[in-house]
Amino acid sequence: MLLTIIIISLFPVLLQLQYERVSIREEREAISILQSVLLNQYQDFSVSLPVEVQGKSPTYDLQISQLNAYQVQYCLLWEGRNGREQTWCLSSYDP
DSSP states (O other): OHHHHHHHHHHHHHHHHHHHHHHHHHHHHHHHHHHHHHHHHOOOSSSOSSSSSSSSSEEEEEEEESSSSSEEEEEEEETTTTTOEEEEEEHHHHH
């Protein structure tokens, strides 16, 4: 009986922990995707960038914004498996 109560009380915690682990994996994937986008853009600036990037599980939305004359910010936005909106950004500087 006591074991059942412990398992029932720990199940939601373990489930939330698993969602957070998946969210960390999604974030790592987003960083990798952004790095490759920046590298491709740096190597050939004439290449058009996609608006959406398909990852292993989520689809990432790519937003590009010109911060100033020399700096461009690339952001990936997605809804994580944990149900929260996620954003990861990298900037490039071209003198």
